[in-house]
Amino acid sequence: MPHIRVSGLPELVVAKLSESLLEALADVCQAKPDSFILDWISTSQYRHGVKIDDIAQVEVLWFPKDPETHHRAEKVIREAVLKAYPNAKQVIIMFRQLAPSTYYKDGQHY
Numbered sequence: 001m002p003h004i005r006v007s008g009l010p011e012l013v014v015a016k017l018s019e020s021l022l023e024a025l026a027d028v029c030q031a032k033p034d035s036f037i038l039d040w041i042s043t044s045q046y047r048h049g050v051k052i053d054d055i056a057q058v059e060v061l062w063f064p065k066d067p068e069t070h071h072r073a074e075k076v077i078r079e080a081v082l083k084a085y086p087n088a089k090q091v092i093i094m095f096r097q098l099a100p101s102t103y104y105k106d107g108q109h110y
Contacts, residue, residue, distance in 0.1 A: 002062035007041040014040040028072045054089040
């Protein structure tokens with residue numbers, strides 16, 4: 001935890017991102033890198049009947065954070081995505097707050 005879902009990028013790019021992005025986000029969040037999970041979601045995006053491959057979407061699911069942490073995490077993610085995949089013309093980053101009372105890991109409640 002946090003969970004990071006990435007779509008709109010090739011799987012190999014996401015695998016490469018996992019080598020450095022999780023460390024950088026752990027630094028922003030003052031957490032252990034092993035606490036982060038990076039998911040690649042295989043999707044196809046279309047606009048006007050044409051497949052597009054220049055929009056990366058990143059969804060971060062985590063417990064509530066302050067706005068400054070969001071800004072710093074967004075910058076780290078955006079810069080990492082653009083470095084790993086220069087073809088991206090847009091990088092969309094969404095933060096979804098999870099309520100600790102609804103999160104369990106291995107039967108343990110947060």
